[in-house]
Amino acid sequence: MGKRDINKLNHEGDRKKGTFIVKIEYCQNESWQGQVVWAEENRSERFRSTLELIKLIDEAMSSGQQISFERKDSVS
DSSP: OOHHHHHHHTSGGGOOOOOEEEEEEEEETTEEEEEEEETTTTEEEEESSHHHHHHHHHHHHHHOSOOOOOOOOOOO
16 A cells, blocks of 8 residues: 555545543543443443443544443453
8 A cells, every 4th residue: 555545545525533532430440431322323331441442442433433332250
C-alpha cells in the first residue's frame, strides 16, 4: 500500500464516525468494568474488562451492526 492509498483511506468521507458513552462502574484487577452505549444506534452492552470494551467498540465500528460480545463464563 503506497502513501497515496493511505491518504485515500484517511479521507474524511471514507471514515465512519461513532459516539460511545462509557460508564465505568468498577475498577478491579487493574481493569474496568461497566457499560458502553453506542449513541448513534442507541444500543448498549456491559463489559467486564478494558480489552472487552475495546473489542466492543471495534466490532461496532467495523461491522456497523449491533454491538454484542459472546461471553463464556468459567466455572470454578
